[in-house]
Amino acid sequence: MRRYILRRLLQGLVLLVLVATIVFFLGRLTGNPVDLMLPEDATQEDRQALIETLGLDGPLHQQFGLFVANALRGDLGQSIRYRQPAVEVFFSRLPNTLMIVPGAMILAVILGVPLGILSALYRGSFIDRVSGTIAVLGIATPHFWLGILLIYIFSVQLDWLPTSRMGDYRHFVLPTVTLSTFLLAGFMRLIRSSMLEILDSEFVKLARIKGLSETIVVWKHCLRNALIPMLTLWGVFMGGLVTGAIVTETVFAWPGIGRLTYEAVIFRDFPLLQAAIIMDAVLIVFINLIVDILYAYVDPRIRLAE
Amino acid sequence: MKDLPWTPLVIIVTMLFVAVFAPILAPHSPIDQTLADKLIPPFWEEGGTTKYLLGTDVFGRDVLSRLLYGARVSMIVSALALLVGGGVGLVIGIVSGYVGGRLDNLLMRIVDAALAFPAILFALLLAVTMGQGLRTIVIAISLLLWARFARVVRGEVLAVKQRDFIALARVHGCSPARIMVIHILPNVMNTFMVLLTLYVGVVIVTEASLSFLGAGVPPPTPSWGLMAAEGRGKISSAWWLSLPPGIAITLVVLAFNLFGDWLRDRLDPKLRQL
Numbered sequence: 001m002r003r004y005i006l007r008r009l010l011q012g013l014v015l016l017v018l019v020a021t022i023v024f025f026l027g028r029l030t031g032n033p034v035d036l037m038l039p040e041d042a043t044q045e046d047r048q049a050l051i052e053t054l055g056l057d058g059p060l061h062q063q064f065g066l067f068v069a070n071a072l073r074g075d076l077g078q079s080i081r082y083r084q085p086a087v088e089v090f091f092s093r094l095p096n097t098l099m100i101v102p103g104a105m106i107l108a109v110i111l112g113v114p115l116g117i118l119s120a121l122y123r124g125s126f127i128d129r130v131s132g133t134i135a136v137l138g139i140a141t142p143h144f145w146l147g148i149l150l151i152y153i154f155s156v157q158l159d160w161l162p163t164s165r166m167g168d169y170r171h172f173v174l175p176t177v178t179l180s181t182f183l184l185a186g187f188m189r190l191i192r193s194s195m196l197e198i199l200d201s202e203f204v205k206l207a208r209i210k211g212l213s214e215t216i217v218v219w220k221h222c223l224r225n226a227l228i229p230m231l232t233l234w235g236v237f238m239g240g241l242v243t244g245a246i247v248t249e250t251v252f253a254w255p256g257i258g259r260l261t262y263e264a265v266i267f268r269d270f271p272l273l274q275a276a277i278i279m280d281a282v283l284i285v286f287i288n289l290i291v292d293i294l295y296a297y298v299d300p301r302i303r304l305a306e
Numbered sequence: 307m308k309d310l311p312w313t314p315l316v317i318i319v320t321m322l323f324v325a326v327f328a329p330i331l332a333p334h335s336p337i338d339q340t341l342a343d344k345l346i347p348p349f350w351e352e353g354g355t356t357k358y359l360l361g362t363d364v365f366g367r368d369v370l371s372r373l374l375y376g377a378r379v380s381m382i383v384s385a386l387a388l389l390v391g392g393g394v395g396l397v398i399g400i401v402s403g404y405v406g407g408r409l410d411n412l413l414m415r416i417v418d419a420a421l422a423f424p425a426i427l428f429a430l431l432l433a434v435t436m437g438q439g440l441r442t443i444v445i446a447i448s449l450l451l452w453a454r455f456a457r458v459v460r461g462e463v464l465a466v467k468q469r470d471f472i473a474l475a476r477v478h479g480c481s482p483a484r485i486m487v488i489h490i491l492p493n494v495m496n497t498f499m500v501l502l503t504l505y506v507g508v509v510i511v512t513e514a515s516l517s518f519l520g521a522g523v524p525p526p527t528p529s530w531g532l533m534a535a536e537g538r539g540k541i542s543s544a545w546w547l548s549l550p551p552g553i554a555i556t557l558v559v560l561a562f563n564l565f566g567d568w569l570r571d572r573l574d575p576k577l578r579q580l
Contacts (some may be wrong), residue, residue, distance in 0.1 A: 140559040145552030
């Protein structure tokens with residue numbers, strides 16, 4: 001168990017180091033870093049001050065050391081647009097994103113899991129074909145466009161919901177639904193395929209031979225095991241959530257970290273983008289680690305394998 | 307011939323045809339602005355004219371012409387990104403699988419890391435540091451593709467490697483490089499072709515998303531994602547700006563995915579789980 005967690009922690013650290021290295025080198029080697037990190041109207045003193053704080057006149061490995069040391073202290077530079085520490089801007093926007101993430105995840109689970117189970121149980125039936133179609137369309141339709149389509153239907157045509165920005169509960173509906181689509185198709189297909197596999201396994205046959213009711217076999221014996229791959233693939237879903245937050249918040253002008261990332265691109269605010277990317281990586285690694293530990297806890301095969 | 311997926315094929319061929327002959331097919335320039343004709347609705351709506359079948363955008367540019375040229379951008383980006391990203395993935399997958407050992411271990415760790423991190427963030431980073439453009443977007447999407455290709459190809463190589471003819475070639479004195487190129491490469495080509503087809507859709511959607519986020523090809527190039535982005539703010543008054551490009555993307559991606567599924571079942575049924 002301890003070795004398993006240590007190995008996962010190490011993998012997370014490798015990812016963080018890779019991300020930080022790439023961000024650092026792209027920032028230093030693709031042009032003049034001073035221009036990249038300061039507003040256009042920066043004075044000569046500002047420039048000189050930045051060169052000194054980042055050690056830009058020193059050799060690259062020293063600059064990298066300084067960059068890592070600063071990053072560890074939580075200093076990822078000043079946002080050009082907001083004129084305050086980029087990490088602070090990131091954290092001020094994070095709560096807004098966290099307001100739509102749980103709803104989106106719950107929605108994806110309560111739609112995706114039952115649909116996946118039903119289409120596995122009644123393979124080839126109407127419901128299987130419906131969820132198959134949703135999955136295929138879910139992959140082919142760009143999510144940003146789905147958001148626009150939802151705005152067109154529910155805000156413009158039906159006039160039920162607001163088109164964008166934050167406000168009362170009605171403002172949460174469309175962003176939450178759009179974000180959930182980043183997870184829905186994946187959940188559905190995953191549950192379906194793992195259910196199919198498990199329904200065919202020896203212990204399910206045994207449970208049936210023992211005369212257990214179909215309800216117990218499906219909901220207790222099968223579902224429990226079918227949920228395990230959802231934890232295994234959690235890392236993939238986390239990536240989907242981050243991408244989803246950027247796209248969804250851009251479509252709905254939702255002031256979270258996704259929209260912040262978009263603004264950093266549009267306004268060419270490199271320090272802000274660098275902070276957003278590194279903080280996203282930290283979040284991903286942190287949450288994946290928690291899920292990995294949960295995973296070992298839920299599935300004894302992992303715990304005992306070491 | 308009978309079991310060919312005709313509908314997807316027709317859509318794909320139409321798309322390719324449109325991409326190649328856009329300059330002949332398009333009734334107007336996709337870039338020139340005619341501000342006097344701005345925001346004209348499609349011809350069947352009130353105020354529409356047959357001069358602009360699908361209407362015009364805020365700069366008075368013909369939506370239909372931009373849509374036709376947009377197919378070009380999608381195809382060029384797909385072809386280049388699949389060539390670069392898929393090619394790199396193919397080479398790394400073969401080397402990693404065949405050489406094995408420490409190198410395999412190292413390469414697969416990097417693949418894991420690449421898969422664990424949302425590629426879109428790197429794409430945005432590249433757009434800011436290198437500047438927007440075709441080169442940036444091709445590199446960005448290749449970064450997303452290579453790890454996925456490498457992983458699947460490597461799995462395939464591990465299976466091929468065990469076969470007798472590889473052992474025979476080795477006994478014969480073939481160099482590892484020769485074995486990889488002459489004996490392994492042809493045996494993973496089917497898998498590679500299936501992957502290429504299945505990932506066209508991913509590339510098209512990614513390109514559109516990046517353009518939508520302001521990190522794709524720079525305006526005024528007519529990209530479907532960019533068109534949807536420009537229409538986003540006008541959705542309540544001018545739906546024809548953002549809905550048609552999305553429909554085009556969905557249709558084309560659907561067609562490539564269905565064709566890819568068919569190809570996979572024909573050439574490489576083992577890949578079902580992909």
